[in-house]
Amino acid sequence: MTLAPNSYTEIPYEEKKRLFDEMRADPRYQDHLYGCYECGICVAACPSARFYDFSPRKIAQALARQDVELIYEQLNDDIWNCSQCFSCTRCPRGNNPGGLITVMREVAVNNGLGSARDALEGYGRVVYKIMGTGTQVSPDMLQPNAFPDWGPHVKEISDHLDVWRRALPPETLHTTTTAWQVDDRTITELYFIWHATGVMEMIEEVDEGLYEILNDVMEDVLEDAGFDDL
Amino acid sequence: MSDAVLVIGGGPAGMEAARSVADLGSRVVMVEKRDRLGGTPDEAGYAALTPSFESAEEALDRMRAGVVDRPEVTLHLGSTVVEASGEAGSFSVTLQNAKGERVTEEVGAVILATGFQHFDPGRETQMYGYYEHEDVITLVDAEKMLKAHEFVRPSTGEKPRNVAFIQCVGSRDRRIGNEYCSKVCCGISSKQAIEVRRLVPDAKVYIFYIDMRMYGYWENQIYWPAQEEYNVNYIRGIVTEVVKKGDRLLMKGEDTTMGRPMEVLMDVIVLAVGMEPSLGTRSIASIFGVPQNKYGFIEVPGEPMDAVTTGVSGIYVAGAAAGPKDLEDTVSMAGAAAVKAVGLLRAKAKGAA
The missing domain is CATH 3.50.50.60 (FAD/NAD(P)-binding domain)
Known part of the structure; x- marks a missing residue:
């Protein structure tokens, strides 16, 4: 039963229930949710709540009520507004709304929900960089046009990136296409981890194009290392 | 001057007050309008107590055992108070049973334990x-x-x-x-x-x-x-x-x-x-001239430090006759009222000697 007005009526109840059961089956779930008496401390502490129509209290409350319809609505409309800072863990009942949202996001991603695709769309380049190189922000991302808020000296620096980088004492930082030098063995292990832990399947659910590109990048490396049956 | 305490009402408050007065060695006259002790929890058939989930019947049986068949306690079941006069140390109270038979008891102090009714x-x-x-x-x-x-x-x-x-x-x-x-x-x-x-x-x-x-x-x-x-x-x-x-x-x-x-x-x-004053609480207040608050419950002017003394000297109140109470409050008040009532009797006896 739900106390929410009908939303997402095109999705059958059984499908919404299946997603909720998937959340509840997560081993973290029981530790993240006790009961909620709506004191609002999580909302008071929540930076996202100040800028978006978002309430960690409502997330905890809907889950505690086991309100399948409302939870599905939140899965689509609310969970991506959380910044995952976990300020909400100051809950006096010991709830962890941010942790519940982590679980919900994983369910959304693993099931290729539209909201997950939309939310992650802008992060394709970051995901590619992390998964392909093991590092996130690389010096060559420092383009004069990309980040105007970084100031006028960015152009000057970006003109001679390799020189600036060589001025840094650790040799591992003498790179421009990755944040630091990543050795081949690390990359191989990293690619293996992405495959073995289901991250590649997760990416395939939300961004097939990105999945193809990453697969191409990883294929040869893994084959050379003897992981050719992945 | 009388050495007895009148307890009006045979629910948890009344039973605990009567038991306490008897334990302190004074005589108790107890009046209950129903034919059995137990009060509202018995009459309404409560099943399990909050928060212990203990059987209400068993709990009430233990309370009954504290008052029945005791030499200190005179029990008037199926009776109500119809008239009262006198003052602290010497009240004269007329009781009447279902047949209309009347009996007058002389008591030195009174404990009102007439309870509440459900809204x-x-x-x-x-x-x-x-x-x-x-x-x-x-x-x-x-x-x-x-x-x-x-x-x-x-x-x-x-x-x-x-x-x-x-x-x-x-x-x-x-x-x-x-x-x-x-x-x-x-x-x-x-x-x-x-x-x-x-x-x-x-x-x-x-x-x-x-x-x-x-x-x-x-x-x-x-x-x-x-x-x-x-x-x-x-x-x-x-x-x-x-x-x-x-x-x-x-x-x-x-x-x-x-x-x-x-x-x-x-x-x-x-x-x-919720709770409202019972009809018994309303009528006993008028019989004894005890001030009530705006909701009809017995007024307790000394609250919060004195939870049982009413506006009339020698008359005390225990339990939900004085407003909404849980059982913990009810029996605590009953004990406090018993001590004050017996204390008053002893002070009067000392004064007279």
């Missing part, structure tokens, strides 16, 4: 339809079913799918005139919600409330287990109206947590009725 939901200002819909019941009705270890829809005898408790019925309501909180209903509803979930594990149980008031250990003994172990849903928001839809009940209110209006179908709706 009549026919008087509520929302539209819950207690007298219209069979499946709208009160905590008292629910308790009767729970005592028989069942919980069904009264209209069909079937197990309910959705059950709602509505809190503060007859309490915290200026329009009804009962501005006070009845103190125990939150805990009792939560206790019953747990019992319903145990009896009907497939039922969803909701409690619609203004504030949940379960102070002290009731928080972790009743409230948290109800939520965390029994998945009782606490929804902040008071229902405005109950209407019949098909063979079920449509409840209208606001889900203030989510900030949305709400219309949901229920199978059983339990009204958490």
